[in-house]
Amino acid sequence: MDQTLLVFITVVDKGNFTRAAEELHMTQPAVSQHIQALERTSGARLLERTNKSMTLTASGKIVYDHARQIQGLYTSMQGLIDDHMHRASGILTIGASYTYGEYILPHDLALLRQQYPLIQPTIQIGNTKDIAEGVLNHQLNIGIVEGELRHTKLKVVPFAEDVMYVMVSANHSLAKQQEIDLQELKEDLWILREPGSGTREATDKLFETLGFVPKERVEFGSTQIIKESVEAGLGIALLSQWTVRKELRLGTLCMLQVNNQRIARHFSWVMLHTEYKTKAVEVFLEMLTEKELSDI
Template identity: 60%
Template sequence: MDQALLVFLTVADKQNFTRAAEELHMTQPAVSQYVLQLEKTYGTKLLDRGNKHVRLNKAGEIVYHHAKEISRLYSRMNYLVDDLLHKASGILTIGASYTYGEYVLPRIIARLQAEYPLIQPAITIGNTKDISEKVAAGDLDVGIVEGEFRHDKLDIEPFADDAMYVMAASDHRLAALADVPVTELGRETWIVRETGSGTRAATDTMFERFSIRPQRSMEFGSTQLIKESVEAGLGVTLLSEWAVRKEITLGTMHKLHIQGTPVIRRFYWIAQATRFHTRASVVFKELLLRESGRGAD
């Protein structure tokens, strides 16, 4: 990467020439010279200089934004070339929506570490909307999200199905019924995830399909909080079977038997739409497909 751009980025981040020089192990005059050289190249000042701090001006903000992107692409280019010559290794940033990230991914990561110990996974958990946006922006290498969606900047591929059930506390009035009429569901308080969640999207789709209009609903941003609320008898919910396995085994939650359920949705693997992916990303995808039964034997 161009040295003048690197120096400029450091000065802008530190907001001080002296601190930037210390960070870069350079003299302050040398740092100042690089910045002056860059300003001469663009024919305008890029920094507003004060007694103790410097600030980006409008032109500086434009150069800073694009220099950051150049720096990210330069680092990725070097990493990809190095990756071709070595075993799968390095940091792999993985984003996952709550259901998969909290209830399935730990087992996958354990397998990944056993087979590829040089890969260092860094996990981010969020809803489907948050994870897809971070992958599209390049803040995450890969993502695993719930429910079907489209994005111009992403490769999106289904790799596993997820069965979702209407859940209630084991002592709920509907738990004793062999078959629960759909009409009963509209009378219940529904505990749902926030907008942008794959689980919420599946719930809304089920409401539309069954023509359910809940008399009352509560919105929570945590699957764990939803489960505890259902166990406490506050209402019913739609959750992945993965998320409620322990509660079903313990007998604290009950699957309601409703014609037309379970609701089936898919988990999707997502990455930036590019021909180039790190080897760590590739082997992680292969592991996902293998664990879900979609990969080659």
């Protein structure tokens, strides 16, 4: 990959020239020369610099976004070359939405490390919308998302089911009840993920199915914060079975059966429509397809 673009990406990611120079094993004047050369070539100022901060200009944002895409394509190209040498190796950039990324993907990476030690995984965690954009922009080799996703440029393949439950604190009035009063659910405070997340999509579908809109709701951007809030008695939430296994064992959360409804969604892998897959991507996809989530 072009060294000047790599220097520019590193400066932006690290936030200043000194840390970028340390990361690249270069002198700070050499880093400055690369940035100046890129600004001359592009004909625009790319960075606004002061003694205390550094920010991207509008032109700099354009260059940065495209440089990241070029970096992704270069990495993919190198991986394909390695494949011709019959090596499952190199960088594998994986994006995952929160439930899968925080609670299941670590087990995948441990298995991947055992079987293919030359593969170097890098991980990005975000909501479903963020992961789809990362794949589209060539910043991720593969994404794993929750719930529904449709895009003409993306191949989306379900590979595992995820069952979800309404969770309450062990001290909640509904925790010990056999039959759930829908009116009481409606009156309670619901703790939701932000729009764009697979968990929020599933929760909105549950409201539609039950035919009510909760009177009170709050939004948090982290499943862990939602679990802690439910445990503390702040409200109730719809959560994946994978996120609450520890709390159910400890007895701090209780699972509600609402009208005997089974609330399920799928985990899906997401890639660009392309005939090329690196060996690292191929073996990771095989692992996703073959493993049993129940064994985790």
